[in-house]
Amino acid sequence: MILNNVIINGSLIFDVNESKLIPLNKEGENIILNTPTARCLQLLVERQGMVVSREDFIEQVWGTKGIVVSQNTFYQNISLLRKSLIKAGLSKDLIVTVRRKGFTLSREAVITLPDNQNAMSEGAVDNPALSLVVSTLRPVESAPTFLQKFNPGVNKNLLRTIPGWVIILVTSLLLAEVFIFFWFISHP
Numbered sequence: 001m002i003l004n005n006v007i008i009n010g011s012l013i014f015d016v017n018e019s020k021l022i023p024l025n026k027e028g029e030n031i032i033l034n035t036p037t038a039r040c041l042q043l044l045v046e047r048q049g050m051v052v053s054r055e056d057f058i059e060q061v062w063g064t065k066g067i068v069v070s071q072n073t074f075y076q077n078i079s080l081l082r083k084s085l086i087k088a089g090l091s092k093d094l095i096v097t098v099r100r101k102g103f104t105l106s107r108e109a110v111i112t113l114p115d116n117q118n119a120m121s122e123g124a125v126d127n128p129a130l131s132l133v134v135s136t137l138r139p140v141e142s143a144p145t146f147l148q149k150f151n152p153g154v155n156k157n158l159l160r161t162i163p164g165w166v167i168i169l170v171t172s173l174l175l176a177e178v179f180i181f182f183w184f185i186s187h188p
Contacts, residue, residue, distance in 0.1 A: 006045055007112045012088055016042055021088035028089020036061050037077045037084065044095065044105050050164065053102040078103065 003016045013022040019038035021031040033041070039061040043052055054074060061077075062069045078095065085094050096106045105111070 003042060003045065003113070005114055007114070008045075008085075008094065009090060009108075009110050010112070012085070012090055014041060014045070021084060023089035025089060029087060031084045031088045033081070033084055034077075036073075037081045040077050040081055041085075044103065045111055047164065048105050048109065048111055051098045051102045051104045056102070 005016065006014045007024070008014055011024050012028065013024065014020075015022060016038070019033045019035060021028075021033065023029065040057060043057060043060055054071065057078075058069060058071075058074055061074075082093055082095055092106070092108065094106055094109050096104050098104055
């Protein structure tokens with residue numbers, strides 16, 4: 001998923017391209033995150049509803065750029081991210097530590113996307129914090145939430161342990177199988 005801007009709990013804009021946290025109310029202050037800290041938040045948002053392991057963070061945030069870091073550097077960035085989110089105006093800690101597994105966004109976290117992200121990224125909006133209209137927001141659904149709409153009896157914890165790429169792979173294979181089935185029926 002390519003993100004430009006996301007709104008967190010209806011009170012904070014995370015500008016991914018600028019690595020900024022922009023409060024929508026007067027209680028917080030604008031925060032500019034360092035690049036690794038911003039990438040950690042982006043990874044959590046992209047994988048909302050799933051636990052992201054320490055190793056995955058280190059690989060996605062630093063490893064893809066060929067940078068080797070210690071676990072201490074990783075934990076410092078998570079700590080900095082937590083402090084920055086609170087300083088920017090969030091009243092609760094958004095990041096939950098899952099012991100011996102990794103980190104995830106809290107269940108109460110509501111992540112929304114502006115419907116027209118391109119207009120904001122092209123500079124068509126002078127002040128994105130003032131121009132967002134609540135009616136133009138749509139929630140971002142994680143794979144477990146999306147799947148539970150179709151099968152409410154699915155165990156939530158089981159779905160959270162399935163990596164997103166596995167769900168996409170299985171879905172693609174099923175669609176291919178359906179396509180092949182109908183092709184053979186229509187071409188005897």
